[in-house]
Amino acid sequence: MNKLFRAAAVAAVAALALTACAGGGAASDPSNVSPTGEIKPREISWLLSRPADGAVINIMKKLADDYAEDHPGFALNLITTPDRPSYIQKLETLAAANKLPELFDTDATPFAQELAKQGKMVDADKLLKSLNVYDDYRPGALDYQRFDDGSLYMIPFQFELEFIWYNKALMEKAGVSVPKSLDDIPAMCTALRNAGITPIAIDGQDQWPLERYVAYQPFREAGPDFVQKLKKGEASFSDEAGQKTVNWMADLGKAKCFQEGFSAQGYSDAQNQFTSGQAAMYNIGTWELPSLATDKLNPDVRDDIDFFTLPTTEGSVTSANEFVSPSGIGMAVNSKTYDPLVSDFLKFALEKYPAEYAATGALSPTTNVQTAIPANATPLYKKALETADTLGGKQAMPWDTQLDPTTNGRLQQELVLLVQGNITPEQFTKTMDDAIKQNAPKFFK
Amino acid sequence: MLPNRSRTSVLVFLLPPLLLYCAAVLFPILQSLFLSFFSWNGISEMEFVGLANYVRMLTADDIFWRSFFNALLYLAICLVLQLGGALVVASLLTSLRRGRELIKTLYLLPAVISTVAIAFLFVRIYSIDPVGLLNQLLHWIGLGSFERAWLSDVNTVLAAVSAPEGWRFTGLYMLIIYAALIAVPKELEEAAVLDGASKWTLFTKIRFPYIRPVWITTTIMATTYGLRGFDIPYLMTNGGPGQSSELLTTYMYKTAFTSTDFGYASTISVFIVIECLVAVGLILFMLKRKADS
Numbered sequence: 001m002n003k004l005f006r007a008a009a010v011a012a013v014a015a016l017a018l019t020a021c022a023g024g025g026a027a028s029d030p031s032n033v034s035p036t037g038e039i040k041p042r043e044i045s046w047l048l049s050r051p052a053d054g055a056v057i058n059i060m061k062k063l064a065d066d067y068a069e070d071h072p073g074f075a076l077n078l079i080t081t082p083d084r085p086s087y088i089q090k091l092e093t094l095a096a097a098n099k100l101p102e103l104f105d106t107d108a109t110p111f112a113q114e115l116a117k118q119g120k121m122v123d124a125d126k127l128l129k130s131l132n133v134y135d136d137y138r139p140g141a142l143d144y145q146r147f148d149d150g151s152l153y154m155i156p157f158q159f160e161l162e163f164i165w166y167n168k169a170l171m172e173k174a175g176v177s178v179p180k181s182l183d184d185i186p187a188m189c190t191a192l193r194n195a196g197i198t199p200i201a202i203d204g205q206d207q208w209p210l211e212r213y214v215a216y217q218p219f220r221e222a223g224p225d226f227v228q229k230l231k232k233g234e235a236s237f238s239d240e241a242g243q244k245t246v247n248w249m250a251d252l253g254k255a256k257c258f259q260e261g262f263s264a265q266g267y268s269d270a271q272n273q274f275t276s277g278q279a280a281m282y283n284i285g286t287w288e289l290p291s292l293a294t295d296k297l298n299p300d301v302r303d304d305i306d307f308f309t310l311p312t313t314e315g316s317v318t319s320a321n322e323f324v325s326p327s328g329i330g331m332a333v334n335s336k337t338y339d340p341l342v343s344d345f346l347k348f349a350l351e352k353y354p355a356e357y358a359a360t361g362a363l364s365p366t367t368n369v370q371t372a373i374p375a376n377a378t379p380l381y382k383k384a385l386e387t388a389d390t391l392g393g394k395q396a397m398p399w400d401t402q403l404d405p406t407t408n409g410r411l412q413q414e415l416v417l418l419v420q421g422n423i424t425p426e427q428f429t430k431t432m433d434d435a436i437k438q439n440a441p442k443f444f445k
Numbered sequence: 446m447l448p449n450r451s452r453t454s455v456l457v458f459l460l461p462p463l464l465l466y467c468a469a470v471l472f473p474i475l476q477s478l479f480l481s482f483f484s485w486n487g488i489s490e491m492e493f494v495g496l497a498n499y500v501r502m503l504t505a506d507d508i509f510w511r512s513f514f515n516a517l518l519y520l521a522i523c524l525v526l527q528l529g530g531a532l533v534v535a536s537l538l539t540s541l542r543r544g545r546e547l548i549k550t551l552y553l554l555p556a557v558i559s560t561v562a563i564a565f566l567f568v569r570i571y572s573i574d575p576v577g578l579l580n581q582l583l584h585w586i587g588l589g590s591f592e593r594a595w596l597s598d599v600n601t602v603l604a605a606v607s608a609p610e611g612w613r614f615t616g617l618y619m620l621i622i623y624a625a626l627i628a629v630p631k632e633l634e635e636a637a638v639l640d641g642a643s644k645w646t647l648f649t650k651i652r653f654p655y656i657r658p659v660w661i662t663t664t665i666m667a668t669t670y671g672l673r674g675f676d677i678p679y680l681m682t683n684g685g686p687g688q689s690s691e692l693l694t695t696y697m698y699k700t701a702f703t704s705t706d707f708g709y710a711s712t713i714s715v716f717i718v719i720e721c722l723v724a725v726g727l728i729l730f731m732l733k734r735k736a737d738s
Contacts, residue, residue, distance in 0.1 A: 204597075263686045442484075
């Protein structure tokens with residue numbers, strides 16, 4: 001028995017020691033972007049949140065295989081969790097355990113900024129410059145990845161424009177036209193409802209699509225800085241721009257703009273509603289071009305689909321060509337595991353990636369390549385891509401990447417209640433201002 | 446009584462599972478208790494805050510209390526469906542002469558279906574646009590005025606997310622109770638029938654008292670499972686709309702993995718552990734008192 005106990009004790013101590021060793025390890029210098037030494041091929045991992053059969057993953061797989069031909073022993077292990085909330089939880093847990101892989105996806109969230117502050121991410125600004133690719137990137141694509149202080153720690157792999165897609169035939173049936181102002185939308189919804197048409201199809205289950213709407217009025221009224229101030233408690237929902245969006249959201253709800261029971265409907269539900277001609281509008285980005293502007297689209301509605309960009313408002317401080325133009329979730333490089341191999345592979349991949357990506361018909365985050373229009377595209381495809389050429393200098397940031405996570409969660413919950421008419425604009429304003437006051441100081445010290 | 450040598454063997458064989466239990470259950474509980482005295486976002490330094498998390502939870506967190514009362518209501522609905530439903534079905538099964546196995550299997554089926562599938566299935570059943578099964582049924586039977594978006598209506602969502610959980614485990618508890626019911630000695634029942642006992646008297650005076658130990662076990666199981674209910678509400682509504690279907694478990698999970706407030710999430714988890722222990726204690730106390738009386 002004594003021997004048994006001794007063996008168990010030794011095993012327990014060994015396990016603890018191993019755990020401690022695995023969890024340790026200090027971060028290297030994040031600004032050292034050109035590590036010297038021999039390139040020793042090994043398997044590296046990229047923890048990412050992108051569709052498993054999407055262009056980014058397919059291209060990077062191919063590039064990794066090409067790189068491995070000259071560097072036997074190299075492999076890129078792609079670990080994807082496309083569902084964003086699950087991915088974020090995975091990322092945060094791995095970060096807490098100090099077990100982040102060589103490459104990982106993240107938005108420019110307050111949590112990511114904390115990681116950067118602790119020196120756990122390589123300075124992407126310096127990295128891209130050292131690889132001589134920095135100037136190829138669209139400024140907007142890089143700006144989307146920057147933290148508030150202008151620092152850059154994530155590399156973009158996409159560039160998207162978000163539009164409001166609409167069905168011309170349904171609009172005509174209801175006797176309405178493309179809104180000139182954001183303020184026209186509630187009345188438009190009422191007219192569509194009166195004609196028996198669902199005005200806007202929305203994925204309520206994932207919460208971020210509704211949160212896009214709350215960003216629109218303040219972006220027009222007070223510019224991109226409003227959310228930067230709001231998240232730190234320097235501006236509030238009680239302010240003029242804040243009240244404008246709160247009342248507008250309540251008006252959208254009163255006018256029954258979204259499909260009934262939208263909060264329990266998912267991404268594909270919303271897409272199906274629009275593409276089957278049941279809903280008049282659908283707010284989504286160019287990542288859905290293959291399903292909205294090619295012959296894959298239902299022939300019954302194919303010729304009726306068009307899009308408009310975010311309407312302005314009277315006295316808007318941002319222009320019609322400025323709206324949400326995200327460059328997707330960014331890729332961060334773990335400074336702890338950054339070595340000559342990772343550096344060399346990134347140089348190889350980032351140089352070749354834009355051409356491969358543009359060939360798939362997607363907008364590259366760089367300007368040095370021309371996007372190929374797929375053979376099965378409708379004229380709308382080209383029109384959507386060309387909009388990128390006339391983009392203005394300011395961009396509306398999605399609020400879910402800006403607010404601290406607790407406030408963001410509360411905002412997503414309260415927005416549904418506001419739009420459903422379960423709470424008043426006053427209640428919403430008070431709850432959210434209190435939430436920011438309570439949670440923001442911990443994140444934005 | 447086992448001879449000494451056998452008792453030692455039993456103890457030796459009990460030790461590994463006991464150690465495993467300590468490592469997998471007791472250690473995380475103690476770790477949560479420890480973490481609950483800290484403020485920690487997972488990546489920065491842990492900051493000792495004493496009882497501040499407990500004070501915040503009990504006095505200044507409206508979502509916590511909302512989740513707590515939601516969890517109690519969720520539990521009540523689950524218990525009625527699971528235990529009440531199980532008892533009724535098991536009792537009816539004992540009077541059935543043919544087709545018992547088929548009915549048992551059918552009732553047990555939901556318990557082996559994955560939670561994710563159940564959640565998606567019920568999202569479709571409750572849907573209003575496109576019209577789901579429930580709203581369609583209401584329409585057919587002339588109760589069209591009751592049609593609604595069950596998962597988006599703050600007044601119905603909690604019951605709507607509780608029902609699948611209750612439905613799912615009714616078969617499991619039915620099997621346990623059925624096994625207990627068929628073990629009731631027939632001579633006791635026959636004697637009671639000869640004495641002129643009605644079916645109700647037979648059930649309340651003979652059958653139920655006889656299966657009381659099994660009933661206590663199933664009640665404890667169903668209660669602790671209900672208090673830990675998480676996956677179906679999380680998958681169906683993510684606690685919404687607003688906090689209408691937020692349970693302590695979903696709130697704890699979000700606090701840890703969305704808000705990255707691991708200290709406060711640990712405080713909520715400690716509360717859940719205490720809540721489960723109190724619930725089990727209360728059940729044992731009430732049932733024992735009833736048995737004594």
